[in-house]
Amino acid sequence: MENEEIADRLLRVTGCHRNWGFLLCDFYLRNAKGFGWNHKRAYRIYRELELNLRIKPRKRLVCEMPKPRSVPQAINEVWSMDFMHDPLAHERSIRTLNVIDDFNREALGIEVDFSLPSERVIRTLKQHMEWRAASRRGFVVTTARNT
Numbered sequence: 001m002e003n004e005e006i007a008d009r010l011l012r013v014t015g016c017h018r019n020w021g022f023l024l025c026d027f028y029l030r031n032a033k034g035f036g037w038n039h040k041r042a043y044r045i046y047r048e049l050e051l052n053l054r055i056k057p058r059k060r061l062v063c064e065m066p067k068p069r070s071v072p073q074a075i076n077e078v079w080s081m082d083f084m085h086d087p088l089a090h091e092r093s094i095r096t097l098n099v100i101d102d103f104n105r106e107a108l109g110i111e112v113d114f115s116l117p118s119e120r121v122i123r124t125l126k127q128h129m130e131w132r133a134a135s136r137r138g139f140v141v142t143t144a145r146n147t
Contacts, residue, residue, distance in 0.1 A: 006037055006045050014051050022046050069142075076132050078102040079141045081125070083116070097121060099128055102142075108132065 013025045020028070026042055029035045046052070072078040080100050087093040097111040108128050111120070125141065 002037075003041075003045055006035075006042055007049055009033070009035065010042070010046055010049060010051060022051075072103040075101060075103050079108065079128075081121075081141060081143055097124060099125070 009029055010025060013028060014020065017024070017028075022043055025046070026039055029037070029042070070078075078101075080102055082098045082100075083095060084098065085093045085095045092114060094112055094114060095116045097109075097116055099108040099110075100106065101108055109124065111124050113120075
């Protein structure tokens, strides 16, 4: 007799709130409506009525493959720059700016200091461009990415 009442109440609640699982239904019936049924008994009836919600599979995120970088055909066509840091014993760290020619993998310059502000990075790149005459059209500077 009481099982039928539990079943009726569960059907009413799940009819109004389709997205509610058992825990929300039981919480609502206990606290809002004042029914003190044993949760194991209510769950047994909930399963017998086949009100269990379908467990949805996770959607897989499509990972796009990165486009391959073009291979430089001559010296001074593509340069790469990268920043690195290394902690010292007295709790400071040094920072380095590395500039590399991608065609022949030659290190064009390494700037080392405790701080490398943007003005200094720009000055360093301009200096290397003057030394290497890389101001011609089509010149590219890329930055290394953490992957």
